[in-house]
Amino acid sequence: MTTEAAGTTPGDGGVSVLPHADASVEAAVRRAGGEVVPLGDRTRGIVWVAASGSSELDDVLARHPDVSWVQLPWAGVDAFAPTLAGFRDDGRVWTSAKGSYARPVAEHALTLALGVLRELPRRARASEWQADERGRSLFGMRVVIVGGGGITEQLLRLLQPFGVHAMVVRRRDVPVGGAERTVTDAALHEVLGDADLVFLAAALTERTRGMIGAAELALMPDGAVLVNVARGGLVDTEALVAELASGRLGGAGLDVTDPEPLPSRHPLWSLDTAIVTPHVADTEAMTVPLFAERVEANVAAFLGRGEWIGRIDLHAGY
Structure with missing residues (x-):
């Protein structure tokens, strides 16, 4: 992994919202001063907005080693456990929504x-x-x-x-x-x-x-x-x-x-x-604005203007 990907150059590059577009998340990136870019050579941060897709995210990270930060969508990250284990020692910053909801x-x-x-x-x-x-x-x-x-x-x-x-x-x-x-x-x-x-x-x-x-x-x-x-x-x-x-x-x-x-x-x-109750303690109506707040805060950290919130301990698994 490059020095840049290890996070020594905060915010050098854009943020890609994956695996699909999300208007509220993209707006949060821009509010924090970040640039939303399609996945490509300029991508340095990823906000993953799907509740699953560990293998798909694996592929994205393998093809884009200069990504220095990944934001996951939920407080619990057990659905991404294989990915977290596979990229545990590559120097990337991983954040979740823990505490947001x-x-x-x-x-x-x-x-x-x-x-x-x-x-x-x-x-x-x-x-x-x-x-x-x-x-x-x-x-x-x-x-x-x-x-x-x-x-x-x-x-x-x-x-x-x-x-x-x-x-x-x-x-x-x-x-x-x-x-x-x-x-x-x-x-x-x-x-x-x-x-x-x-x-x-x-x-x-x-x-x-x-x-x-x-x-x-x-x-x-x-x-x-x-x-x-x-x-x-x-x-x-x-x-x-x-x-x-x-x-x-x-x-x-x-x-x-x-x-x-x-x-x-x-x-x-x-x-x-x-x-x-069918896993509805935090419904979409509640989580969408709360996740946008978390993304906005962490984009600011990505740009060097604050501390990461909800940083994942890759060895503890959460």
């Missing part, structure tokens, strides 16, 4: 938690008046949030009025503001045993895949609730279904599943203690 995703996580606690899956299906006394309050609950990124930060802010006792589990032992305690993932088993409510907001990597399986679910207290707004692969779905069907766990709120899309006859759809 934190507010709407955190809002959705809270919605799912409150829905499960207030028995909304069962009540929404009811066809007659059921005057029972079921339902729990979030106030004062012991909450564990797995993940230490932007979603967690926003979720902690949303949870603050409820007076919860929040603990964060993350890869690094670095405190997160708003949490009473922060621990590494080595202590996951320890903290699950004391949790009324567990939120999953971690990146999907080889380290985290299947991190909530039968053993972890068994550690959660009777009646505990699991909410996943990260990636379905973090959870062993069969083990979760078994715990919910037994009635031991209090419920689950899932915006992501494994498999995804979730088949129409899957048992999660019919469980009275589960809410499943």
